[in-house]
Amino acid sequence: MNKQLDLLQGTLDMLVLKAVSLGPLHGYGVLLRIQQISKGSLEIQQGSLYPALYRLERDGWIASEWGESENNRKAKYYRLTAAGKRRLEAEAEKWNRMADVIAGILRTGAEGS
């Protein structure tokens, strides 16, 4: 089992958006999907999930709707909005650029080696 990585708040938002971009999900589903697409390396603190969802909804990146779950129970589903899609792309790009920069720094060997 890969070591659990600690997650920053900004990245949680990004991951939630990504998870939801693949199709509407309820909160628990978002949790599962992130676990799934990270191949088990990431387990989200459940306590921070819902506040994040509410925050993202308040900011307009996702929208919610009550629907029926697999077991015919009422659940709140979240889907990505158009603005959210653009935001996700922007954040992803920023993240990748940052990763490149840091990787570059780390790759630089000691002088003369």
Added chain:
Amino acid sequence: MRIWRRLRAGWGAIFGRVRVESELDAELRFHVEAHAEDLMHAGLSREEALREARVKLGGMERTKEECRDALGVSFIESVIQDVRFGLRMLRKNPGFTATAVAIVTMGIGANVAVFSVVNTVILKPLKAPNADRIVQVEPTYQGVPGTGAGLPEFNLWRQQTNIFQDTSAYRLDRMNLIGGSSPELIPVARVTLDFFRLFGAPVLKGRTFTADEDRPHGGNVAVLSYGFWARRFENDSQVLGKAIVLGSESYIVIGILGPNLDTEQFDRIPDVWLPFQIEPNTDDHGSYCYVAARLRTGVTLGKAIAQLQAVVQEYRRRFPAFSSKEGFTVQPLREAMGNNSRRLIMLFVGAVIFVLLIACANVANLLLARGSRRMHEIAIRAAVGAGRGRVVRQLLTESTLLSLVGGTLGLLLGMVGIRALLALYPGNLPLTSPVNPLYIPRIGESGSAVTLDWRILGFAVLASLATAVLFGILPAFQASRADLNLLLKENSASSGFHRPRTRSMLVVSEVALALVMLIASALLIRTYIALRSVNPGFNSHNVLTMQMSLTGTRFEKTSEMEQLVRDGVRRVQALPGVTDVAAACCLPLETVWQLPLIVVGRPLDGPYHRFGGWTFISPDYFDVFNIALTRGRAFTERDDANAQAVVIINEAMAKALWPRSDPLGERLIIGRGMRAEYDKDSARQIVGIVGDVRDTVLDRPPRPAMYVPIAQLPDGINVINLRLLPITWIVRTRVAPYSVSLAIRSSLEQASGGLPASGIRSMDEVESQATARTRFEMLLMTVFGCSALLLAAIGIYGLMEYSVQQRKHEMGIRLALGADSRDVRNMVVFQGMRLTFVGTVLGIGTAFGLTRLIAGFLFGVRAWDPGVFIAAPVLLGAVALLAVWLPARRAATMNPMVALRHE
């Protein structure tokens, strides 16, 4: 765009709060169940699965809280929550809440009352167009403005059109209104024609005076004020053109003023307005009027004063008697009117600030005590997830609630206080003397002019909030810095957290402030006592006075006047219960004419030797007042117009002018240079010297004075006096004065052929009016002093009580280990008194510095009087001891077992 969304979300959330709550709840429950299901598939039992799921989710409440935060519902929601919680906490501790609210109410109520009055007297502008450009022009003597100006000065000032516009002269007289069931003495204002324009008087009907009417012999016209028209003519619209009879002349009504004229310049609201009819080239120099004008645009106050200096030169050229010590100056009218009260107002304000400070210290103390008692509860709240800021906000909400409630009640108390203040305020006491010796402006009849305007309301709200922040913030911050772990482990009663030092400091400062107030009150009380026990130089008991206006032509000749006086005296003397009767132009303790005098045979370098008080009297005047005759003789019936002109002087004048010789037989020339009529008065021989009588105010040594017999007045002077002042009848009775007043009144009416005698006052009342202001100051300071004392006592009691509570544990142990209960009690007393001692020392030091500020109010007692400075701390100490005794006794009589068990 996002903000909009947020607002809408928040707004919608407030209204759909219930819906949001249930949705949130449903969502989280779904999560738990879904998770639990997966866990059950993995093999856990239902209970285990549910438990695991809940644990994994974390604190439901906390999550919900954060979701709510994210939604933006939180702020208003949480404020409402805070308010509800705060109310509940306050309700649970009624003792604390009541005390704190009471203190805040007192503090803010006092403030509202005092500042409303201050606002009206000093800050509120005159209700006139361009009121800040309206100034009073006045003569000065040695740089000090005098009260009132003369007619020649007015004429000259009026010509200075480069400085002033709408220069107006005005004065208030009393005249008999004839007609109707009985004559009535009414206030009548004489004004020049520009007066109405200067003060923006609204004219309801008709018109005001023309230039022709405002000239001597310009005709008898009158303008009525609104109140008088409503009262006497019942708003009869046909009143224009009708005549009214004042004195013995009839005046045609030409106009009626509207209701909203600000008449604060006058001691009473004038009923009728007559043209002043000043002669343009007069050389009459008595002070006969007040002069106000508007500064021309572009002329500042400084420029006006400077330009007036050139006018002084011109005046001196025309009237060489105008000495170099005299001059002219200009003041904003508002200031001139408010000046005498300014001192009083400053005293008010100082006292109120002190009391407020003490009150704040007290409430801060109370809140600190509460804060430490609630540490436990606060710790739990913090553990459950309230952030530090939230805790501070919640505590601040409580203190704000306290302040707002206290502030509202304080506002109501303030309104009551305003009425009480005005009822006692010396300027509003009924004054029947036509010249107000105290010159204190009226402040609205029964509080009507002191309204709760928005400035006062705003001030009250601000004061409330300020006090909330001031004394709420300290405990709130202390509370939020608590070490939660420590608190949760300790029991709530143990001392760990409370800060005795801050609270002790607060108590010490309360004690110091209270002591300063006490000392100030004591000084003022002693001043009042000293004033009351000043020998006024005459006996005021069992003496009745009344006034009669003699305007008109019937008594213009001195012989007619003298006849009236003789008749009146004879008739009244015949009444049972009457001992002595006299008549005079004025009473002791009230304004007296000042005239220049020349001692015959003494070298003169200037127009006169000095000024002296001047009164004309009937022969029995000194008997009526029991004024001692020290040398020579009093006047008799033989001192009439055909006999040698005589004068009697008082001791002060004798000492001033003849320090080493006998004045009897010397001669004085009185009033030369004032106006032509006085020049006709022949030199008078001094035939007697009487004891000094205090004049106008009790706290000044008596000024030199002269008395002349009525019978010997030149006709010209008699006429002038009639027009200015009513004559005053004075009667000494054997029985209570008022019991014969009706009989006296009707005798005088018969003697005068129908003229009313009014303004009936006993001499005791007159004297009491002269001390009215000091009495008021004393009353005020006593009230404040007592409040301060009370508050300080509460503060000491509260601290000691709390300290005993906190240390119950420790005291229980002491008692259990065998300490004498008396020792425990003494320990508490000692600690309390130690604080009091420190506060007292501080207070004495501060008082030494501050009492210099009220030295101007004192009489007969020094600002650092040792008696007061010893008595006040002793009193405070005694009260403090009492305040400390109760908790001390409680500590001593405590059952050690109960104390030890106390958590």
